[in-house]
Amino acid sequence: AKLGGLLADDMGLGKTLQIISYLLYRQSQNMLRPSLVVVPLSLMENWYNEIAKFAPSLLPVAFYSGLGRRHLINQIENYDLIITTYETLARDQLLLARIHWKLIVSDETQKIKNYKTRASHAAKGMHAEQRIAMTGTPVENRLSELWSIIDFIQPGLLRSYSYFRKAYETPIMTGAPASQQLTDELIETIRPVFLRRTKDELFSKELPPPQMKRNFIPMTQIQFAKYQE
Secondary structure (H helix, E strand, O other): OOOOEEEOOOOOOOHHHHHHHHHHHHHHOOOOOOEEEEEOHHHHHHHHHHHHHHOHHHOOOEEEOOOOHHHHHHHHHHOOEEEEEHHHHHHOHHHHOOOEEOEEEEEOHHHHOOOOOHHHHHHHOOEEOOEEEEOOOOOOOOHHHHHHHHHHHOOOOOOOHHHHHHHHHHHHHOOOOOHHHHHHHHHHHHHHHEEOOOHHHHHHHOOOOOOOOOOOOOOOHHHHHHHHO
16 A cells, blocks of 8 residues: 555645645546545535536546435446545445545545544545545544544554553653653654645745735625524
8 A cells, every 4th residue: 555644734725626636646647546535525515616626637526425325336436536425434334345445535534533433433444555634633632633543544653542542642641751752753753644734834935925804794684683583
């Protein structure tokens, strides 16, 4: 399997477009069909619109979701790209795990940050040559979230969770004397598969200063009435 990757740029820095560019590269090398993108239901339309706008050669994509989805199972390998949801992936894990995916992309990958959930087990149970995760918040509450994401993209890199908890999570979260050294060591360990850039970083080095303009729009009568309620 190829080295996986966690793209953890700040929200608004174009993670989706970067991944679409990579999909185009894999398509040009005949290394895309079939590949799977797993997203929250609310992002399915956004992914389609971005692909249609910036990478129409990736069309048609197949949406594996909804009541009639299973008729697609025998046709999946006729598509470069399949888009599904975390809920569907968990429900149809046994069917989708039979497919040899070239690439699996997990968008808003905090959906699998809890390693005990069905979605997390399903995503990690897929057979894929390469895995990529996308999230602007790789750690929200606990370091176990980072372990779970890395366990998806590069299984074994941080070893078992019990080892990770003892070696890194507990001493770092409790502020042990060596916590900074362990933090640096952890970052160095995941560096080959981890990319994070912040807006402040890019605005100060590569982009012009942001300009903000606020447009105030009054509520409609119906909105105002609901607001009053």
